[in-house]
Amino acid sequence: MKKSLKSVERRVAVQLVVSHVHSSPLCVHLCYEPDDPYVVRAAFFVDCAEPVEWVLGRDLLADGLEASAGHADVRIWSSAGRGDESIHIALGSSAGTALLEARVQDISSFLQDTQALVPRGTESGLIDWDAELAHLLPRG
Numbered sequence: 001m002k003k004s005l006k007s008v009e010r011r012v013a014v015q016l017v018v019s020h021v022h023s024s025p026l027c028v029h030l031c032y033e034p035d036d037p038y039v040v041r042a043a044f045f046v047d048c049a050e051p052v053e054w055v056l057g058r059d060l061l062a063d064g065l066e067a068s069a070g071h072a073d074v075r076i077w078s079s080a081g082r083g084d085e086s087i088h089i090a091l092g093s094s095a096g097t098a099l100l101e102a103r104v105q106d107i108s109s110f111l112q113d114t115q116a117l118v119p120r121g122t123e124s125g126l127i128d129w130d131a132e133l134a135h136l137l138p139r140g
Helices: 058-066 104-117 128-134
Strands: 008-015 023-032 038-046 054-058 069-071 074-078 086-091 096-103
Touching: 023 096, 023 104, 038 058, 054 058, 054 074, 058 069, 058 074, 058 086, 058 104, 069 096, 086 104, 096 104
Parallel strands: none
Antiparallel strands: 008 023, 008 096, 023 038, 038 054, 069 074, 074 086, 086 096
16 A cells, blocks of 8 residues: 555544433544545444454445445444434444444544545555555465
8 A cells, every 4th residue: 555644533422322212422533544545444432441443434434424325244324314413333243233323414524534635436546556466466
């Protein structure tokens, strides 16, 4: 990957939805680095020494603002326009599932900043394809 000095980082307050009536506040640290232009890294701070980290597709997160997106381990949908300005992120793993709720404006603002740095559709121009292929192919 080509090196870049800029990144977009944001702390966002989210709710861990426990039931229809109960939720717990969490802080998530979102990080976008042009060195890995297709992903957003999300570190969730819960009751443990180390954050729980997930890698989300930037396009998946953006698509989830407009309509239901994703399947299996990561699903994202917005309830904006239905009287609620929230985005929901469902994460699943062998350890269990979590439903998170965040403000659409917080996620949208973060994504706008990432797209100002690297517009959608231009990500592949930041990848050093020769280096990536050299890493994948056997040396001989």
